Amino acid sequence: MALDHAILVSLLEKPGSGYELARRFERSIGYFWTATHQQIYRVLKRMEGDGWVDVRDVPQHGRPDKKEYSVADAGRAALSAWLAAPIEPESVRHDLAVKIRGAAFDDPAALVGEVERHRQVHTDRLAHYLAGEARDFGEPPAEGGPSAADGPLDAERELQHVVLRGGIAYERMMIVWLDDVLATLGRFETAR
Amino acid sequence: MALDHAILVSLLEKPGSGYELARRFERSIGYFWTATHQQIYRVLKRMEGDGWVDVRDVPQHGRPDKKEYSVADAGRAALSAWLAAPIEPESVRHDLAVKIRGAAFDDPAALVGEVERHRQVHTDRLAHYLAGEARDFGEPPAEGGPSAADGPLDAERELQHVVLRGGIAYERMMIVWLDDVLATLGRFETAR
């Protein structure tokens, strides 16, 4: 179960409350790991009991107090152990692929709208990622390529960037494939 | 919940027992939808109760009898209804992405072996897909492109093929991205 570890990583990148974590999972992290606020509160409570995270009550003006969580030593150790252990390549759940194969026993052309809708979602996400990349990682320094003069490598930043590049590659692939799907479905539409 | 529908699609493609379904989910279907035999037996029992599938006892020699399931009218109707309803783009769970971002707070170089292992899995899957594509979908007819002379379009076959092409595109993308990850991790290794 990696939700624990996803939360730990997020808290290491920046401490925050359950509510703030939930919003991060909606935004950036949510693109490769989803979680509702319920799960997050539950896991935070458990990790607090296990001494993996520390809590600090933060009074706020004009809004309810929040509990700011940060990673304790035991949490860091647990994360290290998890990082060192091999994980199985993730199990996949592609509803749309099931639908496409199922369409053979129904009306293939009726699926066109649904596929176009998914394509739109992926185009939007791609635009979102590219905007985030331009904002957070900007242009490369150029001028003779990377050198020691660029300062020490920032692992956190570099690794966030490579994960984002993965998201970009994924969305681009999906768009190309969904176009392929639309072309395939279109052949049936014209065939009748 | 799409496991019901994944099973219905599989049974429409070819009736079979729970055991056979479980093996299909390990092989071809399992690449875009995983399920254990436990889930499958449970769902089959429920669908039988709901009249979605028909059962037929098939005695076998030298091995236990099996129950062969096939899709009933009610099941077909349920599938049609599901196909017509919009689904949300699937929620993702990329353990490896969590690990990569988490590596910033540990030893990035220690992740190289794990990433290489995943890369190997994806190369193997790609080879498996390509072999399956060559076997089941062979070479295009060529000679003037597709024409009415190729016979009526086989929806089942065409749609299975486009899903398989999606799997191939996914594996290719993953391999390219994992090489990117390895290059990124390598920069830290040499940087220390």
Place this chain on the structure above:
DNA sequence: GGTTGCTATGCAACGAGGTGCATAGCAGGA
């Protein structure tokens, strides 16, 4: 002045998914 919406946390219940284990006959190898 009432409604809507945001921050912030949490309980209760349900459904989905996964692990371990059990049964049971037959085949094949050590």
Place this chain on the structure above:
DNA sequence: TCCTGCTATGCACCTCGTTGCATAGCAACC
């Protein structure tokens, strides 16, 4: 001869994930 492994189905249990609901103060809008 024993052990392993395959076909075939299933129970019990536990965890994970999701939905609905509740509370509660403040801000903004109509």
